[in-house]
Amino acid sequence: MADVALITSKLSVHSDFPKEGINFMDFLPILRDPFAFETLITHIMNHILTTTLHMTQKKKIDVVVGLDARGFLLGPIIALRLGAAFVPVRKAGKLPGKTITVVYEKEYGDDSFAIQEGSVSPGDNVVVIDDLIATGGSAKAAGDLIKQAGGRTLEYIFVIGLAFLKGHDKLDAPSYWVIEADPSGSPVDKKDSNLLSAI
Numbered sequence: 001m002a003d004v005a006l007i008t009s010k011l012s013v014h015s016d017f018p019k020e021g022i023n024f025m026d027f028l029p030i031l032r033d034p035f036a037f038e039t040l041i042t043h044i045m046n047h048i049l050t051t052t053l054h055m056t057q058k059k060k061i062d063v064v065v066g067l068d069a070r071g072f073l074l075g076p077i078i079a080l081r082l083g084a085a086f087v088p089v090r091k092a093g094k095l096p097g098k099t100i101t102v103v104y105e106k107e108y109g110d111d112s113f114a115i116q117e118g119s120v121s122p123g124d125n126v127v128v129i130d131d132l133i134a135t136g137g138s139a140k141a142a143g144d145l146i147k148q149a150g151g152r153t154l155e156y157i158f159v160i161g162l163a164f165l166k167g168h169d170k171l172d173a174p175s176y177w178v179i180e181a182d183p184s185g186s187p188v189d190k191k192d193s194n195l196l197s198a199i
């Protein structure tokens with residue numbers, strides 16, 4: 001698809017960042033090109049309107065959860081277009097008031113996430129947005145927080161999926177990524193795993 005080719009052309013890969021052996025996929029250049037950025041948002045919106053919304057009888061998404069930090073660059077835009085709330089899942093210790101926290105493991109170390117109590121209500125339909133899924137540790141931790149708050153995660157949506165790491169297998173709902181990358185950071189045709197996980 002031409003839209004995916006344009007978005008993919010903006011990605012850059014940095015070897016051995018932030019640690020030796022990690023091919024870090026940088027999606028920020030997409031945001032520097034307004035046309036590519038708009039194309040990405042439109043692609044994600046099309047996916048949500050044609051697929052995610054039909055995962056619930058209510059046909060409504062109540063909350064878009066964005067993951068610290070790069071999920072914050074996409075989540076509020078998607079939330080506004082859907083008429084949904086935006087809720088950040090932040091690294092623990094950064095949010096005021098009562099929070100729910102969870103410790104998790106990711107591709108290059110351990111971390112902890114928090115969500116503000118009351119920001120997701122019981123029964124809310126939630127979509128999680130982030131730039132990338134690697135081991136799935138971050139997305140799973142966010143899903144655990146949403147579950148503890150009583151919300152229902154309909155889908156996890158990413159710009160980039162490192163499907164070979166099988167992170168999506170850890171998640172309690174289907175996942176979708178716009179671009180799939182191999183261990184070197186090169187784009188590959190999306191595997192069935194992505195399609196299957198979106199069923």
Ligand SMILES: O=P(O)(O)OC[C@H]1O[C@H](OP(=O)(O)OP(=O)(O)O)[C@H](O)[C@@H]1O
Pocket residue numbers: 067068069070071105106107108111130131132133134135136137138139167
């Ligand atoms: O699937 P995982 O193995 O959990 O890795 C994916 C997460 O790692 C990156 O964030 P990072 O924790 O580096 O935080 P940052 O966005 O603040 O740099 C990325 O933006 C995802 O949130």
Ligand SMILES: Nc1ncnc2[nH]cnc12
Pocket residue numbers: 022023024025026106107108132134135
């Ligand atoms: N390879 C990678 N590139 C960018 N962000 C990441 N987060 C975890 N692994 C990553």
